[in-house]
Structure formats: C-alpha cells, structure tokens
Amino acid sequence: MASSVAAALGASVAGSGIASADVEESDTPGAPSVKGSLKRFSNTAFGAEVTGPFVFDDGTLLYSLQHPSTDNVAPYDRAGIGYVKGFSFAMNGSNDDFEELSAPETQDEQHSVRTADGDYVMLARREEPINGASEQLGVPETPDGEPIDKFPGTRYSEAGYTPDCNQFIASNEAGTEGHLFTNFESTPGNVSRIPLSKNAATGEWEADLENAINMANTEELRDLGGTMINCYGDRTPWDTMVSSEENYAHPRVSYKATVGDIVEAGTGKGLVGGCQFWNRPNPTGIQSAVDEYYGDESWSVQGNWALAGVELLAYQLGAFPRDATGVDTSTADAYAKTEVVEDAKNTGTPITDEAYPNPYRYGYHVDYREPHAETPEPIKYYVLGRAAWESPNFQNDLRTVYGASDGDSKGIYKFVADEEIPSYDDPMELAGTLYAPKVTNDAASAADSGTRASPADVALDVEWVPLGHASNAEIESWIAEYDDVTQADYLETHAETDWTEDRATAIEEADKAVIENGNQNYITNEEIVEWARQYEARGHDGVDEGLRRVPFLETRAAAKEIGASIEFNKAEGIDSVDDAGPGDYVYFGISEFNDDMADDTGDLQMDRVDGGVVYRAELDANYDVSTLEPVVVGPDFTDGPQAANDAVRNIDNVYAMDDGRVLCCEDGFAESRRSYPNDCLWVYQPNPTVAVGSAAVGQGESVTVEVRAKHIPDGLSGGTFSVGVSDTDVAEITSASYPDAAGLNQPPSIAEDGSTAAFEFADVNEAMQADGVEFTLATVTLSGVGGGAADLDVSAALDDDEGQNVAVETRSGVTVTGPASVAGSGSVPSDPDGDGRYEDVNGNGRVDYDDVVLLFDRMESKSVASNARSFDFNENDRLDYADIVHLYEEAGVEQ
Template sequence: MKRLAYSLIACAVTLALTACDGDDGAQGLKGEQGAQGEQGLSGSDGQNGNNGVDGQDGNNGNNGNDGADGQDGKSAGAGLVRIATVPNGAEVTGLFLTQKGDLFFNVQHPADSNSVEINGKMFNKGTVGVLTGVDFNNLPSNIVNSPVPKSTEETQIVMSAIGQYQVLGQTGDIFSDLGENGLAGGLGVHYGINSKQEIIKNDNPDFNGFIATSDNEGFLFTNWESYPGGMSRLKMSKDTKGTWSVTEAMMVDFDSVQGTAANCFGSVSPWGTPLTSEEWIVNSRVDTTTDASWNDPANTRTDGIEALVSPDFPNPYRYGYIAEIKNPTTESPDVVKHFTIGRYEHENSVVMPDRRTVYSSQDDTGGVLFKFIADQPEDLSSGTLYGAKLKQDEGLNDPAVTGFDIEWVELATGSNANIETWVAQYDNISTADFVDGKTSYISMADVQAWADGKATYPTEAEGGSPVTAGKPMDDRVAFLESRQAARLKGATAEWRKLEGISINHDRVLEAVTGQDLIANEIVDKAYMYIGIADLDNTMIDGEGDIQLSNRVKDCGGVYRASIDNSYNLTRIEPVVMGATYRSSLTGAERCDVNQLSQPDNVIVMNDGRIIIGEDGFQENNTLWLYDPKSK
C-alpha cells in the first residue's frame, strides 16, 4: 500500500529532497540567501555548488559568517559538506554507522608532535572514537561546513560541524579502571605468534564494526593495521545523554589462523559477524613476470613477512585473505580465514542482502574488483570466485563523466577445506630451499598454464614450481594468486588504490525486493559505492580497459556501481571527483582543500547520502558528507 501511495508523489519527494542541497545551491548563486541568516547556512551547503566558484558567491552575501566556512571565502565543492577534520598527520579511518545513528571513526597515525589537550586527551597516537550527541540516521539537510583548521589548536584536534568527538581508546591504553576487564598489554599492541613478545604498538586503527547486544550496548571491533595484524574488541554502553563508556577491553586472538597481516578495512556481515581484511602486500604486481622470492635469505624482509614470526619461516599463502570473526560476542570469538574469496591486497569486502554475494576491493596498483558467490547463504566457506571485466564508455576519458559497463569472468569454484590443503603444501618451505633464479612458490609459468587450460603443471625445467611440477592441474592458482589468475583470464587488472566499498543494506534490499524498508522514500535503484584514492598509474597509462585522462590524478574520487535484481554489479559510474590535480604545486595545494583529496572509505546512510573519509595530501584530512542528489 505504501509503495502505491508513494508512487503518486515520488517526483515531489525527489524534488523536495534534491532541493535540500541542489536548490539551495541555486539560491546561493543568486547571493540572496546570504542575508537570510539560517537559510544563508543552507545557502552555504548549496555553495558547495560549482566546484569552488560559489565561494565567491559566499562573499557576495557573506551568509552570516558562512563565508567563513571556507575561511578564505571558499566553500566545499558541489554537494559536499565538511563534517569534521582530523589532527595533523592523521587520516580518517574506521567509518561505521550503527542502526541507532552512531557514527564511529578513527584518527589514524596522527603526528606524534601534536600537543594540544582536549578533555585530558592529546591526538598524538592512534585514536578510536565516535561522534556523540547526534543521530546520523536522522541528520538535518542544511548542515554548515566545519571550518578549515587555521590555528595551532584547530590543526591538532578533531573539529566537527555537528556532534562532539568522544575518544574511546588510544594506542597503549590498558583501561586500568576496569580491573580484570582491562587490557594489560595495551590497545593496539601486537605480539609474536611464537615468542608472545611485544612487536609493535600500533598507531593505525582502521575498520570499526559495532555488534549491538541491546539498544544501548554492544561490542566495537577495530582493526589495527600492522605486521602482524590485530583487532581489538571493546564492550561498551551508552547513557541517556549519548556518551559511551567502555566496560571491557580485549585483543582478538588470531593464533588459530597463524596470525593476520595488516588488518585494513572491513565490514559486518548481514548475520552480524565482523569481516576483517588482510591488506598484506602479497607481491602480486600485475606488471611483473618475476617469480616470488619470499624465502631469499638475502632479502627475507620482502613485504615485511618476517614480522609475523610464524613457526620457522612464514608461509605467504596463509596471508592476504578475508577473516570472519564468528561468535563475536562470546568470551573467545572464533576466527576463520576464507581462502575462497581469494588472496590479494584486501581493502574490504561487502556482503549483499542475499547473504551469498560478496564484493571485494584490491588496494594496489593494477588491482581487480572481485566477486564471490557462496554456495549457501551465511556460509562463505565454499563458492565461486569472479573478476570484473570493464568496458569504458566510448569517446570519453574525463574521470568526472566516464563510466564502465561490467562483465564477470568466472575464475574457479572451491572450498576453504580444499584450498587449505593446497596452502599447507607450502608450510615447510624455508630459506634453505631458496635457489637463485627459481621460485619455491607458484610461478608465472604455473599461472599461465592454468589460464591456458593445460592438463598438467609445467616441469621445473619449464619454469614450474617444485611443489606442483608435472602434477595434474588444479585451481589453486585462482585462490592463491588471484590477481594474476584474474588478469590472465581477461578480467580488468588496472584499478589504482581501489579502496573502500559500501552499500546500505536496507536500501539495496528494498530496491531489489520491493520491501518497504526506507521511510518516506521509494527506493527502486540502489548502488555500491567505491572510493578511489588515486586515479593514476594503470588507470591513466593509455593502455588496457581503463584509459582515463590524468586531470584528477592523485586527488581521487568516488564511483558507484549499479546493482541488478540478482545482486550483480552491472555498471560503474563516477559520483564525485576531487579537483583538478596541480602537479606544479607541492603539499596540500596539489588538491583543493575544498574538494576531495584521496578518498579512502565510504559509507551509505539510510537517506542515500554518503560519508567519505580522506587519506590525502591535506594538513588536516576531512570527513565529508555528500548528497548524490545534488549532482
């Protein structure tokens, strides 16, 4: 009934929602709203209109100090609102929006020279936090930009346009006030798998995922990105004023899977389990014909593998996957690495509402967008892996307008159990096995033979690996050297810094099934959003499937991918790009402070707006709010 009623007013609703930003932009251009106090504030949002030109219109009316939003008379770009900035040296990580509207985000690797103290805290180490006092699921449409930091104090703290940033924990915190529920070793502290000795205090908190156990209580999981990797779990509760208290702290035990490497971003599955991504650089560069040499005794620091301190010499094929934290709210959560989703530099994975289809991004030069379809819902232990083949719009190459159609190339079907038997065959390789000019691991000749459909692996004389030489062919290549396998099967291996991918579960489910899940709106089309930190290198080299111009380059941008009724991605289009990259300038000036600068991760709100975190050139990276309807 609701859908039929809304169909009669859909256009009016769309116009009204669009007017919150788009029409305000038009008013800002007229300069009339500057004299109207609060509406002038909305005009400031609209000044987000035409890529900075509207900053001059802000001066026309001054918008009741809204011109100060840009501080130098400039405002943010079209549709962009500066929600917050983070301290010197830091990037914005860990974006996570709960069903109750709590927005978590982290201050990753801030400058250790930061010395300004706020509420007893200095932002000179990795920080996990949340914006309190605001429900991001019911956010006003006319939020005014937070100012670009100017003073020493402003550049060393979290400044926000709405809400107050509450620090939940920082690197090394032991939560001594919690007694036995504290963390003796310290938050973000990692230990050797065998030695149990402290290896690193990690200033790199990344992904956050909140698992609610009641309306105002739950567990916050946070990735700590280093070698070896780590994940913390904070049990927390929220009072009636919206302030959080930590009641229990722990670091997740990854010993059962021989540790993790560089836990980067992640997601929470529709069935409530955190999915943590290993972004360990697995030396799968797409432009190389050189075989892996991880066990070279002269260079065992390749990719930082020695820091894992596994038994004897670490098996590289045990790292570079998506790990699922099962039973996440129990005393001892279980960890399962899903070899099925492939081995590469994972930024994060997102599970579609069908609870079977998983999309994964590869954060590297020459990366691939992967898809995995599980055999059974809520069970990622077996299924089929695919790579995306892109077709660029004919006659276009500017990043702001150029899209891509998608076809999916099937790679292989497998199970965790079967793939693990292949992984285990490389467990006992050590530096003693290294032979100069050869590899102890899967060789490029092996990958090529698999892609060519050969019946057997090549012999060692033909360039094959000693583990598989001359043996019957299997599909280990697809899961252990996924990028190379996808490339040789025809998938597009040309993304550069393919970062966070995100959906709003309910918006996608309503668009596909027609269920009434989103209030006051008919959602008949939904998207997966994709952050790209750099549009350079393999994306602008004039070769292959992606041949964009270099205008945007390192300023990056955000794309969206259309989702069909089978949860299949069919097309990728640009949503919002950073400013024109100015290679003649240095530092932060290369990308306009009022535009995107190397977006990292993205989340989608219930109302369709997106929140974007930067990892860019700016002295103070930004947490942006963007309304696609403003485009």
C-alpha cells in the same frame, strides 16, 4: 597469455567464436565535481587518516585516529578510537543536520580533531592496558606473552599505531550494548574487541578496557596463521565483523606485467614483484639488493616494502627470534613513533623454524563468528580470493560479495556462493565462484583513437569474468602444502653455495635465480601460464585438478593472465546501506585515478584525476552490478586552493549510512595544492532521483512497473511527473494509479495512443516523508503489443515540504515484449526471473541446455534478430555468441 577473455568465455560452446560543471583551472574536465552535494564534517589531526567510520543506531559517529603525528596536542598525539559526543546525525537523508566545518587553517586547528558539531572524545588509545592489564591495546604478542614490538625486525608500522576499521556488533535490541571490533593495520595484524555501551543516564558511550582483548593473541587466530595488515572490513547481514587483510606483498609481477611476460622473456628482470621474496632472509632487503645487482637497469619491485614485519609475524606464531645487529624500524608509515636506529639491520640469518608464515595464508577476509563469545571464532574466506583487500561488501542475498584490492594495477572482484553463506553448518564447506572485472566500453579506452575521456563523464561498463570455483576446505588443503617452507628453503632451493659457509654469496645467488625463474618454493610461473592456457581452451571449470588452486592463491596474477581489467589504482572504499537490495547502490572509492588507469594501454585509458573518483553501481535483481557511475570526482593536483580546498581528495573508506548519505574519508595527507594538509571526513548527499522500473511482458499480456523516488530528504509536498513509452508498437500504457496513502491527486491522464501517463498530486497526508529512502510515487500498467523493446522515459517537477523545487535526476527503464516462438512451434519464450531477458527460449517453463542449443541454431532467425534485447544475456547492447555462453552458464547443466 592475456589474449582472450572472450575466448575463455566461449570455450564451453564448440564453434561459438565468441558531471557537473568544470572547475576553473582544472586540467581534467569535471575535476573536481559532485553529482549531489558534499559538506565537510570533520578534520582529523595532523598526520592522521580518517579511518573506520561507523554510525550507531542513535546516529552517533565514531572513527579511528590512525597514525597521528606525535607533535599534536594531547590527546591527539596518540593513535586511538573516538566518537563525536553531543551530536547525532538526524538520519533523514539531509545534510541540513549540521553546519559545514571550516577548513583547518591555524596550527591549533591542524593539530587537533575538529567536528562541525559536538566534540571528538577518545574511547581507547594505543598501548592502553586491556584484559585485566595483561595486554596492551593493539599490540600482538608471542605465544609466551611477550609484546612483539620488543623484537628485532623490520616494521610495517608500530604496534597499535594504525587503528582502522570499526564495526559495532550490538548484543541487545536497543543497540546500546555490544562489542566494538577494531582493525590494526600492521604486521603482525590485529583486531581488538572492546565491550562498548551507552550510559543511559549521561547518553555517553563508554569503553570497558578491562574486558577488552586482542584477537591476535588468541590461540584460535594463531591456528589460522594469524593475520597481516588488517585494514577495513564490513558488518555482515548475519551480524558479524569481517576484517580484511591488505596484503600489499602479494604481487608476483610488478604493475602491468603478466607472468606470461616473464616466461616469454625467459627472465623476471624488470618484471618480478615482491611476493617472490617472501621467504628471503631479511625480505625487505630485496629492493636495495636489486639496485646493487642491476644498477641503472634496476626496477621497483612492487610490494617489497610490505614484506616488512613478516619476520615479526613468524615470532608471533612461535618461531624463535634470531639475533640482529639492532632494531630496524624502517616502516611504510611516515609518522612512526620509534626513531630509526643508526645502522640497525637484520643480520640475514635465515629463520629455519617451521612456524615461519606461509604466504598463502594472508590476503583474505576474516569473519569473526560468535562475536559475543568469550573468544570469537575466526573464519578466513579463502574462496573470496587473495589480494591486498581494503574492504569487502556483503550483500543481502547472503551469497554475493564485492571486494576492493588496494594499490597500483589491482582489481575489484566479485564472489557468488552456491548457497547462502551463513547456511553452511561448517564454514569450511562454503563454496562458490570467484569473478574478476572486465571493463568493456570503448569510451573508457578512447586514448587508442587519440581522444582521452574524463573520468567525470564516463561510466565504466563491467562484465564479470569467472576465475574459478572451489570450497573453503579445498583451498585450505592447497594452502597447507606450503606450510613448512622456511627462509632456509629460499637458499637451499635457489643457491649453489652452502649458506652455512657463505651466507652473503648464497643470498645473492638465490636472489638472482628467483628473479630469473621465479620462487620454486611456491606456485611457479609455469603453473600460472599453463592454468591460463587451459582456461582459454576449456573455460574456468575445465582446468586440470592440480591447477584449480591458481586463481584462489594467485588471484591477481591469474586475472591479469587472462586479460581481466586489473588496472584499478588504489581501489579502497566499498559499501552499501545495511539493508541494500535491488535498486540500491554499491559505492566504490578509487583513491587515485592515475597511473595504469590513465596510461596508453589496456582497458582504462582516460584523463588522470589524482584526487580520485567515487563510483556508484546499482544492484540488479540478482545483486549484480554492471555499470560504475562517477558521482564524486576529486581535484587534479594541478588545481590550486580555490578548487582543491573544498573538494574531496583521495577517498579511502566509504560508509553508506542507512538514510542514503555516504561518509567519504580521506587518505591523502599533504597531497594536492590545498592550503591545509589535514585529511577530512565529508558527508555526500546524493541527488534526489525519480526512476521508472523495467519489465518484460508477453504479447497481449499486461505487467506493472513502479515509479519510485529516492534520496528526497525533506519529503514531498507534491508535484507533477510523467512516464512515456518510446515505441507503442512494442507496448502501451493502459492504466496507472497512485499509492493508497497518496493525498490529493488528479486521476492519472493516459494518452489515447497509450504513449504517456501524466500525474499530479499534493501530499497532504504526509505519506511521502521517506527520510531519504526509496518509496513509490505511482504504478503504471503496460500491455504488450509486438515483439521488441522500448524505453520507458520519466520526467518530474517536484516540490519539497518547504515549497522549494527539488532538482531531481531521472532514470529511465525499458520494457521488453516477448518475441513470437523461436522454434516455430507456438511455444512463446518466457522470462523466468523477471529480468527482461527470455532465458526460457523454447517456452517449456525451465532453463536448460535445450534453450542453449535452440538459441544457437536460431541466432539468425527473424524472431531472434528482431528482438535482440530479449536475448542480450550479457547486457552489452548487442546480440552475439557470448550471449549463448552466458545462457549456457546460467543453465548450469552438463551436456
């Protein structure tokens, strides 16, 4: 059913038919490379990832020491949370505030945490007594207060061993007191809250473990079903911590397969994924069972390993622990503390207690409202979709959220709320639309023509495909329908043999039935395929009421079924500066650019870069992003130490500092051909940029655009720059000016034909010392001449405060001059939201269905065809019927 995103988009309108220099020895051009500069600030201890970076208001860096080797020197032999004492980032946008840390070469360097300046000091370590010594840091408990790690069952990781995301929520204006929220990447999942303060006398940060708590052990979180695999997260614009559940066990199909493939084949053999075995007795045993059942025809059941810990989650929620022959400590983590017990395994006795977890309650973003209350209020955002969420990024329009789902063949997603998220008195009434990505540029899939592009050279053009609209309360009601499913139901629904008489035979029968026809205890394969059929025929808002749940509870399967680009491999980091707005960047970290991003099928068919890629995407006026531009490209794993030692590999968390720099945190322990195994924390400094804005202007009217500079860390002493219009038959430059605070300057020089404006200035007033953030260089006034579009080009030669030339990137804009009347009635189309597109086609001052009909009727008219960019609403650089559909959806009215 992955046949037609275009058909689905067009269903609402009847009849629409709708880099840098290469590195020596690199197999992939541009790998490794950086658009900007990178400096190594820290290496973490042997075995550990760099996770949970956070920078306090005073510039102090904090991050987690996740799953370190127990062979490290103390205190780095135990997981914990620490900060860099004695150093603060200058927050001026420049990497000159520290000398680069050398690569860790000796055993001592590799088995400890090192920083370029200051010292890494532990604030809290796993299993330390907290909450009046009634709990242990990071350790979930049963309702009776028993630590969960004492019970039999598979482990995703050891309790407290995997601290990840850190978000500090200040409780005073100075930002020196508050609560630190820390994720623990395990099942059952956990989030700790530690009171944290800065000692005014010593300047040191101090943790109050006596009054710290584990959120996993609160009734408020148990009422939501608890959490699993709490990975990264975000601090919202309304100043709360959001923790993301990385539910790796959610795939119901493996890798590139679709549910439609299973239905068409009449079997899930070779295709089925791990989530279908959620309520199997001893669920992680499915891979060995498949290997036994099918021999040479066995396959990797994607996500099966992440079912580890599900039974412990049941015990945390109150299920009665059953007997086992020993503690099975098999784990997804290579450095678990507990040694594997010989021959230890679960007996396979089903858990029949109704406290057995519901799979549709996991894989969401969890907002901890009232962060300073005795117990914060956890809210799961079901409307944002269900996935292996590494992290979200909440935007400052308070409506838009981007999310990255980790693992092979996964997606990046977007959600847009109907109203501002914090405006809902009851968060369960939060409603909005969930979107999946569609990569549209041909260069990304050039392998079809025999020419495979490098990820370093090609930006990804992304359209956002709507999956569905719902409210939190609606989705919760759908989820609740599956609350009473237990492991006994797996056997009683799918096996003919009575499990109470012959458990082994019943399990095998049930396994094979689920592989053939899917798990009938949950959403069925047939329901997903039918949802996709109706989606393509009627659009995302036209499916039957009973099928509306599909894209929210089976997000990945639904998106794959309608042909969205669910091909990203390990989409992990995602972040923007706290006050990001239009023109600012959202950074996306793709930890490994390989597998489904580098094969010969789908929308992504490019050269592989095992070390991954960091993209940035610019927010437009509506907080949308449409182009992912590669700015940091990791090494190929064929590259030797000369290339790999000083290149960033396998970026996991990314953290955008307020001064525009980005912390890049590695998760690639011992991968690549570096001379050292350690993961490191790097600081990315973007290239300085000078950009001219875009604007729409009516014929005979005027509009102003700004020339702005960003990421110029040391300020400007002065320089020259110019703006040019590519076609003066469309628009002319009529005047220009400097900001009021500009120092010495030559009056802007305007060409007689209005084609260019030239500027020369010296910043003697030091007004352009912006500490890396964006500021205005000049303003240009344009006059509309004739209908059409013209590029606005900018060039610049600038000096910094040290008199050194600033090597800048330039970004062009576009000016669109409104067309003559489309209807021939004299009413000129208008641009109500100032985005350069003329949605008000009939010029009556509003956007409604009449505009859609008029554009449809006049698609071939000269006034439309000669002004294609004015009506290119889906921004694919051409005029087509999908633009009509886009306008129809934007109008938001019924026929």
